[in-house]
Amino acid sequence: MIYERIASNKRNSVLLAFLFFAIVAALGFALGALFQSGYMGVIIAVIISVTMISFSYFMGDQAVLAINRATPASKKEYPQLVNIVEGLSIASGLPKPKVYVIDDKSINAFATGRDPKHASIAVTTGALEKLNREELEGVVSHEMSHVKNYDVRFMTLVAILVGVVAILANIFLRSMWWSGPNRRDREGGNQIQIIFVLVGLVLAILAPLAAQLIKFAISRKREFLADAEGALLTRYPKGLANALRKIEKDSNILKDASPAMEHMYIANPFKKPNWFSNLFSTHPPIEERIKALESM
Amino acid sequence: MAALLIILGILALLIIIFIAIYNSFIVRRNRIDNSFSQIDVQLKRRSELIPKLLEVVKGYAKYERGLFKEITEARTAMLKASSIKEKASADANLSKGIKTLFAVAESYPNLKANQNFLALQEEISATENKIAYARQFYNDTVMEYNTMAERFPSSIIASTFSFKKREFFKAEESAKRDVKVSVPE
Numbered sequence: 001m002i003y004e005r006i007a008s009n010k011r012n013s014v015l016l017a018f019l020f021f022a023i024v025a026a027l028g029f030a031l032g033a034l035f036q037s038g039y040m041g042v043i044i045a046v047i048i049s050v051t052m053i054s055f056s057y058f059m060g061d062q063a064v065l066a067i068n069r070a071t072p073a074s075k076k077e078y079p080q081l082v083n084i085v086e087g088l089s090i091a092s093g094l095p096k097p098k099v100y101v102i103d104d105k106s107i108n109a110f111a112t113g114r115d116p117k118h119a120s121i122a123v124t125t126g127a128l129e130k131l132n133r134e135e136l137e138g139v140v141s142h143e144m145s146h147v148k149n150y151d152v153r154f155m156t157l158v159a160i161l162v163g164v165v166a167i168l169a170n171i172f173l174r175s176m177w178w179s180g181p182n183r184r185d186r187e188g189g190n191q192i193q194i195i196f197v198l199v200g201l202v203l204a205i206l207a208p209l210a211a212q213l214i215k216f217a218i219s220r221k222r223e224f225l226a227d228a229e230g231a232l233l234t235r236y237p238k239g240l241a242n243a244l245r246k247i248e249k250d251s252n253i254l255k256d257a258s259p260a261m262e263h264m265y266i267a268n269p270f271k272k273p274n275w276f277s278n279l280f281s282t283h284p285p286i287e288e289r290i291k292a293l294e295s296m
Numbered sequence: 297m298a299a300l301l302i303i304l305g306i307l308a309l310l311i312i313i314f315i316a317i318y319n320s321f322i323v324r325r326n327r328i329d330n331s332f333s334q335i336d337v338q339l340k341r342r343s344e345l346i347p348k349l350l351e352v353v354k355g356y357a358k359y360e361r362g363l364f365k366e367i368t369e370a371r372t373a374m375l376k377a378s379s380i381k382e383k384a385s386a387d388a389n390l391s392k393g394i395k396t397l398f399a400v401a402e403s404y405p406n407l408k409a410n411q412n413f414l415a416l417q418e419e420i421s422a423t424e425n426k427i428a429y430a431r432q433f434y435n436d437t438v439m440e441y442n443t444m445a446e447r448f449p450s451s452i453i454a455s456t457f458s459f460k461k462r463e464f465f466k467a468e469e470s471a472k473r474d475v476k477v478s479v480p481e
Contacts, residue, residue: 079419084425086422086426088429090334090430090433091433235432
């Protein structure tokens with residue numbers, strides 16, 4: 001089963017890269033048409049998208065860690081955390097991921113990287129203070145499972161590329177408001193141009209929406225699976241269940257959390273507990289996860 | 297002609313299946329050896345830490361001589377052990393001794409305030425955890441390998457090329473005797 005999940009994550013990463021490439025190229029085409037600069041738009045878009053895809057593949061983890069202001073955790077300063085990560089990397093038979101700490105009062109954690117050899121796990125200082133050893137071990141085992149089945153590759157790509165799509169759509173919409181109408185006045189209602197504007201507009205609306213949908217689809221089942229696999233590593237599902245309970249009760253919000261990487265954290269960093277958020281959230285409700293862990 | 301091609305095709309398929317199974321045995325066997333060396337590394341690390349721990353504890357808990365002796369003996373047995381079975385039972389004894397020592401340490405407030413002791417306690421508990429995890433991973437890989445060696449059709453290849461079943465890292469029940477705790481007065 002784990003091999004299927006690894007394969008599916010690798011496949012999804014490639015698909016996502018293509019989707020991103022297609023969206024950016026189409027945006028470039030629409031923009032180029034809008035400014036009547038021929039294929040320049042497409043060429044620039046291709047260069048941008050290829051650069052962005054390779055950047056998010058090779059350096060996405062660094063970007064994600066920097067956005068969260070995560071700093072490397074030394075064994076001297078955080079012996080327990082480093083020991084736990086070392087222990088669980090033995091349990092899972094993987095190389096030891098790099099360990100990072102985020103200076104924040106909330107209880108949260110995430111994993112990133114492109115494969116188990118290039119992986120990092122980051123934990124908030126709040127988690128280190130408020131969780132006991134078994135609970136922290138549960139949290140790290142959850143992240144370790146994300147590393148093991150290549151969730152980290154796909155999730156990091158989604159975080160960076162979705163963020164970029166949102167920014168690009170924004171730029172596109174602005175450029176249309178500012179230069180679109182003027183041009184159209186001068187040309188006297190060129191039909192092809194109107195079509196391009198419409199296509200561009202649709203793209204600009206669809207892109208972030210599609211990005212959001214991808215995020216919903218990937219995260220909910222993924223969290224349940226990572227919980228279960230984490231429990232398989234520690235052979236102690238109660239540890240993670242107790243940690244989740246503490247996360248639920250804790251009211252602190254992760255300060256530097258970015259909406260584009262909401263799906264990467266072990267628990268929703270924004271804390272908006274109502275039925276509407278449940279419907280559109282990247283994480284299953286914590287009670288359901290606790291229930292699943294306790295029934296193991 | 298067609299029949300010959302079919303026969304050749306079946307033969308090629310059989311050879312491919314054979315190679316796949318054979319290689320899979322090799323991969324798993326290497327994984328077992330590798331995960332066993334992981335256990336060994338951690339066992340060694342703990343053996344190095346124990347004298348340091350005893351040194352610190354001796355300064356505070358003078359009445360626990362019996363326990364010190366048992367731990368030292370278990371450590372010596374651990375260092376001497378060569379077979380998997382011996383190592384597993386020595387490991388179980390040593391773990392039990394250390395657990396008792398940490399339990400006893402609870403009743404010495406001065407010892408519990410000692411920074412050196414706390415650091416060693418974290419280090420040894422972490423190593424104990426790592427041993428448990430390494431054992432778990434080793435036993436899982438052995439289980440996979442043994443299942444493959446027993447299951448048809450891979451069992452044919454296992455018996456022809458003598459991929460023998462491997463031993464689990466598991467202490468025998470008799471080895472897990474209780475370590476006596478002496479209560480300080």
